[in-house]
Amino acid sequence: MKIDIQYIQKFEKLPFRFIDFLNGLFLILPTILVLLSLVMIRSYNMNNMTGINGLLITASLIGLIGLTFFVFVIIRLIQNLKFTKLVTGQDFETNVEILNSVFRKLYGDQFLDKKQIDNGLITSNSGTSMFSWGEINTAICQDNIILINSRPTGQPITLFENRLNIKRIINNIEGKIKPSPQQRTEPKNNKIFNTFSFFYLKE
Helix, strand or coil, X not given: CXXXXXXXHHHCECCCCHHHHHHHHHHXXXXXXXXXXXXXXXXXXXXXXXXXXXXXXXXXXXHHHHHHHHHHHHHHHHHHHECEEEXXXXXXXXXXXXXXXXXXXXXXXXXXXXXXXXXXXXXXXXXXXXXXXXXXXXEEEECCEEEEEEEECCCCCCCCHHHHHHHHHHHHHHHHHCCCHHHEECCCCHHHHHCCCHHHHCC
């Protein structure tokens, strides 16, 4: 996939593509759960049931699971496009050198486009794991700034693997330049996501 570096530098996110629309179809599953819950509640009302019974409890649980899953999927789909910004305080050439070293350490020599490294764009694949079929990790260097993204391949979302990839990359960069904690700027919706994955992203 050709990466529009200028677009990413301006908006700090990937442009919306057709594959992102297809990934959005994953929302059908939680939507079905919510609709099923509403049908069950309607049946409860039509049969003039009163009080708390098994049908109402089941409908409530299914609805709660569906809504939670729906919100979670939306957050993860948005995060697939967002880049995390790390202010390094280093010039462009130094950022490229640091990032090149970090990616080689984490992912070996499996760069997707070696010709773009000198332009400040580094991409690499993560391997498959128990919870993911792999991710594409992308980083773009600028003066003082590195933009980092990790998005799943072969599946619409992951539970936490791409967020862990970003965390590993940032931790390794910080190990080389040791920026202050205030230099890291996460996408705005990360605080919401962290409520779902506190134990995975905890420092």
